[in-house]
Amino acid sequence: MDIFQAVILAFIQGLTEFLPVSSSAHLVIFPQFFDWPDQGLAFDVVLHFASLCAVIIYYKDSIVLLSQDFFSSVSTRKMQGDSFLAWGVLLGTIPVGLAGLFFNDFVEINLRSFHVVAYATILFGILLGLSDIVHRARDINRELIRGSDILIIGCFQALALIPGTSRAGITITAALLIGLSRKLSIKFAFLLSIPVITLATIMKLFELTNEPQQVNWLFLLLGFAIAFLTSYFTIVFFIKLVERIGFLPFVVYRIFLGALLFLI
Structure with missing residues (x-):
């Protein structure tokens, strides 16, 4: 992997992780289409960690309040404030965690194709x-x-193990279908x-x-910063755009991208 590939992959990860367009789809497509070498686990870890830091910082105020209400609910054994939402984040993760535990190898072997x-x-x-129309x-x-x-x-989120689904997209789809704002x-x-x-x-x-490999620290730092x-x-x-015009641009893009993949 050269520096150009590192920059592009970091940009793709950052751009697609939280858009309903599937980061896994893009990270499967680009290396295969351009015949790029595998970026390596270390680079993959850094990109994911960068996305994690970004969402934590964006929602830092909400996370502080959720944490306070969560621990208050544990100590008092009563739901208060946003404690139920905090519990929801933890409990809603269980289905995808179990699905990943039991089906990750099957997905890696059988479903990572164009x-x-x-x-x-x-x-x-x-x-x-x-879902947006129904909503x-x-x-x-x-x-x-x-x-x-x-x-x-939570059950819908488990479908995100399928490459091309989009974790953000499928959870938003489920939330809209059941009537959440x-x-x-x-x-x-x-x-x-x-x-x-x-x-x-x-x-x-x-x-x-378990798979020690050489680490290019320049690539890792650059990838983290860009992602x-x-x-x-x-x-x-994304939040500002959806508030103004909804999800139609992402739906159109996904259909176009899927059609392009079939042509390829």
């Missing part, structure tokens, strides 16, 4: 568009999350990304200890 990515990109893109037609904008919401969104749907989806990305990073770190800045500003851009 055809799977293409089908998933189009299918789940259309589903995102339909607007019903005019339901709940600002409170319930136990059943956590279960449904756009604002809460996006916030809960991004908060859910924190434990998921943390678990993925830890897993890759364990793999890295972090791109991730942070993508979150800001």
Whole structure:
């Protein structure tokens, strides 16, 4: 991997991790299409850690309040403030954690292909568009999350193991379908990304200890900086854009991308 490839891959990770367009799809497509060498586990870990830092910093105020209410609910054994949302982030991570534990090897061996990515990109893109249409037609904008919401969104998130699905996209889709407001749907989806990305990073770190390799610290630092800045500003851009015009641009992009993959 040269410095140009490092910059491009870091930019792609930062741009697509929190957009409903699937970061895994883009990170599968670019290296294969241009016949780039594998970027290595160390670089992969750094990019994921950069995205994790970006979402934590963006939601730092909410995370502090959620943490305070969470520990208060544990000590008093009563839900208070945003403690239920905090519990929701933890409990909503269980389905994808179990799915990753049992099906990760199957996904890696059988589903990381252009055809799977293409089908998933189009299918789940259309589903995102339909969820937005249904959401607007019903005019339901709940600002409170319930136990059943956590279960449904958590199960939908497990589908993100399929390359091309988009973890952000599928969780937002589920949230819109069950009637949560756009604002809460996006916030809960991004908060859910924190434990998921943390678990993925830890897993890759364990793999890295078993597969020692040479580390180019310049590439790692550059990749972190680009992925972090791109991730942070993508979150800001995405939230403002969706508030103004909805999810249609991302639906159109996903259909176009999936069609392009079939042509390739």
